[in-house]
Amino acid sequence: MKIVEIREKTLPISSPIRNAYIDFSKMTLSLVAVITDVIRDGRPVVGYGFNSNGRYGQGNLMRERFIPRILQADPATLVNDTGTNLDPHKIWNCMFTNEKPGGHGERSVAIGTIDMAVWDAVAKIENKPLFRLLAERYNGGRFDRKVFVYAAGGYYHPGQDLNALKDEMRSYIDRGYTVVKKKIGGASLDEDLRRIDAILSVLGDGRKLAVDANGRFDMDTAIAYAKALSQYDLFWYEEAGDPLDFELQAMLRNYYDKPMATGENLFSMQDARNLIRYGGMRADRDWLQFDCALSYGLVEYLRTLEMLHQHGWSAERCIPHGGHQMSLNIAAGLGLGGNESYPDLFQPFGGFPDGVQVVDGYVTMPDLPGIGFEGKANLYSEMRALSS
Numbered sequence: 357m358k359i360v361e362i363r364e365k366t367l368p369i370s371s372p373i374r375n376a377y378i379d380f381s382k383m384t385l386s387l388v389a390v391i392t393d394v395i396r397d398g399r400p401v402v403g404y405g406f407n408s409n410g411r412y413g414q415g416n417l418m419r420e421r422f423i424p425r426i427l428q429a430d431p432a433t434l435v436n437d438t439g440t441n442l443d444p445h446k447i448w449n450c451m452f453t454n455e456k457p458g459g460h461g462e463r464s465v466a467i468g469t470i471d472m473a474v475w476d477a478v479a480k481i482e483n484k485p486l487f488r489l490l491a492e493r494y495n496g497g498r499f500d501r502k503v504f505v506y507a508a509g510g511y512y513h514p515g516q517d518l519n520a521l522k523d524e525m526r527s528y529i530d531r532g533y534t535v536v537k538k539k540i541g542g543a544s545l546d547e548d549l550r551r552i553d554a555i556l557s558v559l560g561d562g563r564k565l566a567v568d569a570n571g572r573f574d575m576d577t578a579i580a581y582a583k584a585l586s587q588y589d590l591f592w593y594e595e596a597g598d599p600l601d602f603e604l605q606a607m608l609r610n611y612y613d614k615p616m617a618t619g620e621n622l623f624s625m626q627d628a629r630n631l632i633r634y635g636g637m638r639a640d641r642d643w644l645q646f647d648c649a650l651s652y653g654l655v656e657y658l659r660t661l662e663m664l665h666q667h668g669w670s671a672e673r674c675i676p677h678g679g680h681q682m683s684l685n686i687a688a689g690l691g692l693g694g695n696e697s698y699p700d701l702f703q704p705f706g707g708f709p710d711g712v713q714v715v716d717g718y719v720t721m722p723d724l725p726g727i728g729f730e731g732k733a734n735l736y737s738e739m740r741a742l743s744s
């Protein structure tokens with residue numbers, strides 16, 4: 357069997373919101389289809405992938421380097437030993453041919469997106485949900501259909517007053533979420549505290565609220581926020597400083613003993629390892645948000661999980677960024693602590709298969725082959741348009 361074609365289309369996921377660092381008015385993503393010669397129900401098996409919000413579409417890199425490398429390789433070098441399915445690890449090595457180490461950023465997004473589509477195809481060819489396949493291959497068969505999810509929102513919307521912010525947060529709780537997230541650092545500390553107080557008047561408990569600074573703060577500002585946020589007992593304080601400023605992250609623990617989270621902008625196992633080595637993160641309370649779609653895919657994420665294991669970290673401390681069904685499958689199949697979700701943003705890409713409800717902060721994975729995109733009608737219609 358072999359891959360016959362790989363298509364990419366860059367699509368808008370724009371909205372007028374902003375965090376402390378960027379606005380999303382020009383945000384795009386790459387949608388990828390990996391078309392195989394395996395026929396099921398009269399149609400070729402196609403794997404799909406897309407990159408999460410925050411980095412832009414990567415069609416040029418894919419077309420220049422990664423897609424040609426796969427299509428020019430001898431197909432026999434990209435399949436498993438029995439020749440019955442694709443081997444994501446071999447395909448990853450093929451994509452990474454003639455790439456130097458270090459400098460991860462856009463290339464890791466391009467490879468991560470293709471990797472997602474490859475895993476989707478592999479699980480579809482085995483005719484099972486990806487979370488089951490991952491559990492069988494890498495987790496002694498153990499999976500948990502129930503995955504914790506939290507609602508990420510609380511962006512700076514033009515013209516949104518405190519009452520509208522409260523309504524937004526209430527709507528997440530009404531939809532079954534038990535933890536919500538808001539942005540900080542896009543306003544003054546005083547203004548952010550007013551926003552937090554308003555939200556807590558709805559939630560009633562700091563542990564139901566995470567805050568995310570998107571890497572905006574220098575050391576002094578990160579510490580000032582740490583001191584001010586300490587009063588609330590929050591779910592987490594996320595990405596206070598630059599993602600590669602491990603000293604800032606390590607210093608913060610002297611001012612903030614509640615949970616912190618970071619890692620969504622670390623795009624390789626090596627960068628993740630530096631965070632663990634030098635970032636002062638605490639395995640008993642902090643959270644890691646590495647997002648496979650932005651960081652060389654699941655093949656690399658497996659290396660990251662192995663690295664964490666060697667450093668005494670449980671996979672349960674991982675709650676990936678990105679709000680996609682790929683990480684939902686990884687969470688269910690490999691025992692992560694949960695997954696992000698953006699109930700009203702980045703549609704139709706984010707979210708769950710149709711009919712999947714959030715109940716007491718958890719979703720239950722349905723039995724759809726592959727990642728499960730076919731179960732989300734508005735997403736699947738974009739995917740079909742690319743592959744047909």
Ligand SMILES: O=C([O-])CC(=O)C(=O)O
Nearest residue numbers: 375410508568570677678
């Ligand atoms: O606003 C963003 O860039 C997304 C983000 O940080 C998150 O979901 O944690």
Ligand SMILES: [Mg+2]
Nearest residue numbers: 568594595620
């Ligand atoms: Mg974030």
